[in-house]
Amino acid sequence: NAGVTQTPKFQVLKTGQSMTLQCAQDMNHNSMYWYRQDPGMGLRLIYYSASEGTTDKGEVPNGYNVSRLNKREFSLRLESAAPSQTSVYFCASSERTGGPDTQYFGPGTRLTVL
């Protein structure tokens, strides 16, 4: 099992460029998440998807869009990148099994916007 995989690992964009961050999980989880991690800020939720076909905004959704392509894949799109979106982006997935659900994180994408 690969768990949660993310591509690319690193990306440098110029202001105004667009890109899509890809995420896939092979644990058959229903819920998937996108977070951004900034120094001193912890992890902040951008968007989440409770199940295939549904997506909802998190704490910091402005400037981002998401697509839950199928149960395995959840992508994050930056339509017009801004320097404020320089961050490390983590995808996660979870599945409720009767108790608190544990989120499993991917290795992250380090994005720099110049």
Added chain:
Amino acid sequence: QQQVKQSPQSLIVQKGGISIINCAYENTAFDYFPWYQQFPGKGPALLIAIRPDVSEKKEGRFTISFNKSAKQFSLHIMDSQPGDSATYFCAASILSRTASYDKVIFGPGTSLSVIP
């Protein structure tokens, strides 16, 4: 009220010493408190978690102490080792009985360095 505060921001401990990281919250509706460990270049991973009906939970060298009245909880790492060097995030969530997921609020993180 959704914030989780965490201190210190960074911590240096000698090998064999005790590492202590403190967290505080305001929302009394939180009912699940996980700690995540993140090694450089990796994603966070669940380390240990506690519910507010107990005051302490221990797993190996890692212990969570929970003070419900003070709305504070802490992570203690006994006999700290260089391999424990990582960033630690406390978190809080409200366990949902209807939704298929639990929204998690993370603290800002503590960078721990254990020196030989």
